[in-house]
Amino acid sequence: MSDSSLSDVPIGLDDIGLDEVNEPTLPTLIPSLYLPPPRTMLPPSSSPLFVKNLYRRTLLDTTPPTIRVICSQPNCGYSPQPLVFLDKSTSNLWKHYTQKHPQISFSMRKNDQLQAASSPSSSSSFFELKKTTAKQPVNASKYRDLLLQFVVSNNLSLRLVDSLSFRQIIQFLSPITLSVSARTLHRDLQRRFSLCCAQLQAELHSHIANGGRICLTTDSWSARNYTEYSAVTAHWINSKWQQKSNLLDVIHLKEPIHSGEYLASQLYAVTDDMGITGAIFTCTRDNASANTVMLAKYKRLASNHSTSTQQPWTFTVKEGDVRCIAHIINIAVQHALKTLKADPSAEAETYRCEQGAARIPRTVDSHTEVMNTLAKLRRHIYVFRNRRLWKDALQKQTMVAGLKVQQLSLDMPVRWNSTYKMLETASKLRVPITAICASQQWDISMRDIALNAND
Numbered sequence: 001m002s003d004s005s006l007s008d009v010p011i012g013l014d015d016i017g018l019d020e021v022n023e024p025t026l027p028t029l030i031p032s033l034y035l036p037p038p039r040t041m042l043p044p045s046s047s048p049l050f051v052k053n054l055y056r057r058t059l060l061d062t063t064p065p066t067i068r069v070i071c072s073q074p075n076c077g078y079s080p081q082p083l084v085f086l087d088k089s090t091s092n093l094w095k096h097y098t099q100k101h102p103q104i105s106f107s108m109r110k111n112d113q114l115q116a117a118s119s120p121s122s123s124s125s126f127f128e129l130k131k132t133t134a135k136q137p138v139n140a141s142k143y144r145d146l147l148l149q150f151v152v153s154n155n156l157s158l159r160l161v162d163s164l165s166f167r168q169i170i171q172f173l174s175p176i177t178l179s180v181s182a183r184t185l186h187r188d189l190q191r192r193f194s195l196c197c198a199q200l201q202a203e204l205h206s207h208i209a210n211g212g213r214i215c216l217t218t219d220s221w222s223a224r225n226y227t228e229y230s231a232v233t234a235h236w237i238n239s240k241w242q243q244k245s246n247l248l249d250v251i252h253l254k255e256p257i258h259s260g261e262y263l264a265s266q267l268y269a270v271t272d273d274m275g276i277t278g279a280i281f282t283c284t285r286d287n288a289s290a291n292t293v294m295l296a297k298y299k300r301l302a303s304n305h306s307t308s309t310q311q312p313w314t315f316t317v318k319e320g321d322v323r324c325i326a327h328i329i330n331i332a333v334q335h336a337l338k339t340l341k342a343d344p345s346a347e348a349e350t351y352r353c354e355q356g357a358a359r360i361p362r363t364v365d366s367h368t369e370v371m372n373t374l375a376k377l378r379r380h381i382y383v384f385r386n387r388r389l390w391k392d393a394l395q396k397q398t399m400v401a402g403l404k405v406q407q408l409s410l411d412m413p414v415r416w417n418s419t420y421k422m423l424e425t426a427s428k429l430r431v432p433i434t435a436i437c438a439s440q441q442w443d444i445s446m447r448d449i450a451l452n453a454n455d
Helices: 003-008 091-100 102-118 140-153 158-162 164-173 182-209 260-274 289-302 325-339 368-386 388-400 418-428 430-439 444-449
Strands: 055-060 066-071 214-222 228-237 243-253 280-285 321-323
Touching (some): 091 164, 140 158, 158 164, 182 214, 214 260, 243 260, 260 289, 321 325, 368 388
Parallel strands (some): 214 280, 280 321
16 A cells, blocks of 8 residues: 555544544354244234134144134134234134124123223214114024924925025024024924824814714825825814814825725824724725725724714714715716817827927817817917917917916826816917917918817
8 A cells, every 4th residue: 555545534533533433343254054034923913802712823834824713612613714824804703603603702792882882982972882782682482483484384495594594694683593403493393293283183082072073085196206195184063163174194105005905004093193083984085996995994993993972983984985076077077088089198298399390190080170179279288388489479468468377288187177277278368379379480380280260
């Protein structure tokens, strides 16, 4: 370094003592070692959910850091998806307590409202919280009775009460209302059924004690799930000359063959369970041959019951076998249609008409006119029921004509009065049907089988 460089000292520094100069200190060099980053700690939370230990928090070693939250209530163990470290939202956690632990949620809200009402506020009255009154506890038994009545009267499934959307509606309307499971509702339904059966049984026994007799009607059918049932209904006139009718039971027919003996045993089980076997007067049934055997067997079973002054005789086939008049008329009508070769088909697809190829079978017979008329009507009804344009046009034409909108129906051999209902509805809608058939351009072939004035 040259001497000239020493002369560049700033003016004024020569008056300062060397002891007064604070020389900068160099940092101490340390060996180049790897230091792990500081460990992430659980952040403090002021939420009442964590302050009051309603949830437990656990920090997970993930990237980014997440927090697992677990409900602290016994036998609950609810744990949502791990929360992001910086996520402070607790709405879903509150929702869990509102739905699954409504009493705890209600008590916490009530305490918060009391504290807010008792604490002084320095803000203006505009920002003051309105005083809220806690809702009165819901009558649990009344709520369950109304809920059961709602499900049964609307023919709904008991599983409805287990659905999440239904529970959300109930909790929104009343957070303190306890959830009712389908199993609980099923037990309530069984208790209600037992109570109603006891009341009906007491009414029947009182009627029998006064010398009254009871008439039965029974019929069997197959459900859509291919299970078969039989219903038994009781009819009587009480002391006030009021006709009473009540369903006694719906029997699940588990045997594949419905023999007369099997049906008699099921019928006897119903009347014997109600304690009315000795007072049965008549039994109305259809004309199936198995029912004839059923009543003969039931007579032998009922004869084992003792008689009394009020009930001097038991059921007899001669006086108690009543055949259904509606079934007899249906048999006569079906036989007449069969003679005319115009009997209905059991399958609706028989009357299906392909687009542009509508026609009716041509036969040479003395009753061709009646047969063709019913064949044309059934094919038109099938078209009006299964083609959207035809169906919408019929509805509009019916409204224009000032008539009541009705659904056309096809007759079937096993559906009583179905042919009469088909002809009655078609006659009422004759004007709209004729107008559509005369003006439609969707299927020209339908004009070949159009209904005319003679039909």
